[in-house]
Amino acid sequence: MSARRLDRLGPTFTAARAREGGIGSNALARLRESGLIWELSRGVYRKSDAPLTMHVDLLAACTRVPHGVLCLETALTVHDLTDELPGEVNLAVPRGGPLPRITYPPVRVHRFAGATFEEGLEIREVAPGEHVRIYSPARSVVDCMRLRHRVGDEVALRALRFSLRRRGTTSGELLRFARVLDVEGPVKQAIQVMLA
Template sequence: MMRVDDLPPTFTTDQARALGVHPRELYAWRDDEAVLELSRGVFRRADAPPASLPDVLAVSLRAPRAIVCCVSAAAIHAITDELPSAVQIAVPRSGHSPAIDFPPTTVLRFADAGFELGLSSVEAAPGESVRVYDAARTVVDLIRLRHRFGESVAYAALQRYLSGPQSRPAQLLKYADALGAFGPVRAALDVAVSR
């Protein structure tokens, strides 16, 4: 018989079923608070170490091909003070767009050609990583989508990125060129470095 501690720290209903857990048993564990339901069909063992990004972890298990982006990624990389009201994820334009009610999630559709450009990962819980755009790609996305997220958010993220130890202005321009945003990123970079 499968025990709760035989499961990974965070898991889906499908993963539990593949390991031989009957749904009735899974929901009994939830009712007994041996597991916590992070999102529909995503659970975390109550004895697991705390997750630093539980909402991001839950969304990544619901949409494993998605990549955390924009303000959510900027918050992860500490290049914004904004607190996103929803986890922002990117999916390929040609792919399936997940419908996730909880945690609140905003889905953005990005072109397939540059979809994985700047892909990195971050540990959302001990030993559990999620896909996220790196800081340079995040800055470029915020600038090219400044009409959606606000110019102040985009330019503040650029300033923080440039003042950080991992700053690579050439990487910003490389990503901007590949994503069709070279002009706006170059102009913002020129203003930022002239201050």
């Protein structure tokens, strides 16, 4: 019975969503013990026959915090704007709200201003039929420039260089986000140096 109800859930789901679908905590435990599902994070499960993805940690974090947005080094990695793999998922939440606590996967939560929180927000498929909220390549680069003290000058400048070399991201788009996020001066100066 639980296996049939499981078919109605998406590949990644929460315990709350399972309860809504008629699968209680005891049934979830049996499904996990039988190998039909595995636990990604506290209260977040994935079907064992779900399509493979290298972004399981991102799905776990975004399922736990559905209003969060992937940002900084995590977004750079998804957008292929860095060679480095972050050791934790970087997730932005609006200032003023509760700060989520996630022990696994490792997540670093950043509070971003509510007035600009939705700027550059995109929805990206990271597994067949599964999507996450993530900042655009240009927004991610500008955020790294803005928060160089957290991510490091080298990471921020390398991401800026990568973005200027690839198609799809223009210096005009970078400067637009820099104006919105109040870091136009440093971003403009870095762009001028790189394009000189």
